[in-house]
Amino acid sequence: MTEPVSATAHAHPNIALVKYWGKAPRPGNVPASPSLSITLDGLTTTTTVTLTGREDTVYLDDRPVADAKIAACLDNLRRRFDIPPVEVRTRNDFPTAAGLASSASGFAALVTAVDAACALGLSAAVRSDLARQASASAARSIFGGYVVLEEPEWQGRPLLEGGAWPLRVVVAVTSDTAKTTSSSEGMRASAASPFFSGWVDSTRDDFAAARFAVLERDFERLADVAEHSCLKMHGLMMATRPALLYWNPATLACIQRVRALRDQGVPVFFTVDAGPQVKAVCLPEAEAAVATALQEVAGVQRILTAGLGGGARVAGR
Ligand code: 2P0
Numbered sequence: 211m212t213e214p215v216s217a218t219a220h221a222h223p224n225i226a227l228v229k230y231w232g233k234a235p236r237p238g239n240v241p242a243s244p245s246l247s248i249t250l251d252g253l254t255t256t257t258t259v260t261l262t263g264r265e266d267t268v269y270l271d272d273r274p275v276a277d278a279k280i281a282a283c284l285d286n287l288r289r290r291f292d293i294p295p296v297e298v299r300t301r302n303d304f305p306t307a308a309g310l311a312s313s314a315s316g317f318a319a320l321v322t323a324v325d326a327a328c329a330l331g332l333s334a335a336v337r338s339d340l341a342r343q344a345s346a347s348a349a350r351s352i353f354g355g356y357v358v359l360e361e362p363e364w365q366g367r368p369l370l371e372g373g374a375w376p377l378r379v380v381v382a383v384t385s386d387t388a389k390t391t392s393s394s395e396g397m398r399a400s401a402a403s404p405f406f407s408g409w410v411d412s413t414r415d416d417f418a419a420a421r422f423a424v425l426e427r428d429f430e431r432l433a434d435v436a437e438h439s440c441l442k443m444h445g446l447m448m449a450t451r452p453a454l455l456y457w458n459p460a461t462l463a464c465i466q467r468v469r470a471l472r473d474q475g476v477p478v479f480f481t482v483d484a485g486p487q488v489k490a491v492c493l494p495e496a497e498a499a500v501a502t503a504l505q506e507v508a509g510v511q512r513i514l515t516a517g518l519g520g521g522a523r524v525a526g527r
Contacts, residue, residue, distance in 0.1 A: 217326035251519025372518025460509025
């Protein structure tokens with residue numbers, strides 16, 4: 211008897227330095243504004259897709275799950291390609307759904323594993339397009355290093371290799387609890403906020419400034435625009451009904467600690483996504499001091515560190 215065909219893919223989360231929050235009013239899960247991210251190493255989603263011939267089954271960390279977004283992603287792939295029933299087994303070596311972008315690495319790994327298992331031969335750009343339709347931030351995790359997601363294609367594109375400017379990321383984990391409002395729901399609600407049009411309009415300038423800062427390796431300029439984009443997004447979130455307040459007291463304490471470090475000359479800036487973790491982005495020589503400082507903040511449960519990693523890739527067939 212022959213073994214069923216299967217393929218395993220690895221992908222890493224990415225962290226947006228210019229944030230995506232809000233969708234354009236058209237099909238295809240198209241963002242309302244461009245974003246710029248860094249893909250991490252160290253934190254990894256591993257997804258194995260096996261062609262079973264039976265109905266689709268999905269396991270997250272070996273537990274069977276019914277995940278509507280994964281089902282929708284498979285349906286969407288089947289509208290374009292001939293894909294038999296599959297078993298999907300996925301695991302993250304970091305907290306799921308707590309603001310560490312597990313959906314980004316998850317859908318990047320899923321699309322890449324389906325592509326490999328079914329021998330579809332898709333380009334990275336097409337995989338990024340398909341991943342975006344499932345979860346827009348996943349379009350960026352198809353690529354490594356510094357990545358942009360912008361009009362008109364809305365496929366991720368590499369801007370600069372991570373090795374060309376190897377920033378480090380210190381993640382202060384302040385809670386392992388999964389968030390109660392999904393990003394998709396939150397974004398839909400934010401579209402009705404009086405802040406939304408200002409957010410969308412001003413993000414284009416932030417994006418241009420951040421792209422320039424990355425290409426120039428200008429840390430101060432990147433720090434300034436990344437913190438501004440983060441706080442502006444959280445301002446929009448707070449000005450949404452019902453309010454989206456993702457922070458806990460330790461989140462704010464970490465932000466203040468990072469600001470104090472930078473005032474002392476330490477090259478570090480913060481960013482926070484749709485969850486309570488604080489990601490401190492720094493030059494390599496500051497990593498140890500930043501990790502020590504954040505570890506001491508009350509409410510910080512543990513510290514994860516990462517560098518810049520590669521894009522989604524197949525591990526084996
Ligand atoms: C980002 N986030 O740019 C922003 C910052 C969270 C805060 O992209 O609805 O899971 O699946 O396209 O990609 C999280 O949103 O949302 C996200 P959908 P996604 O990283």
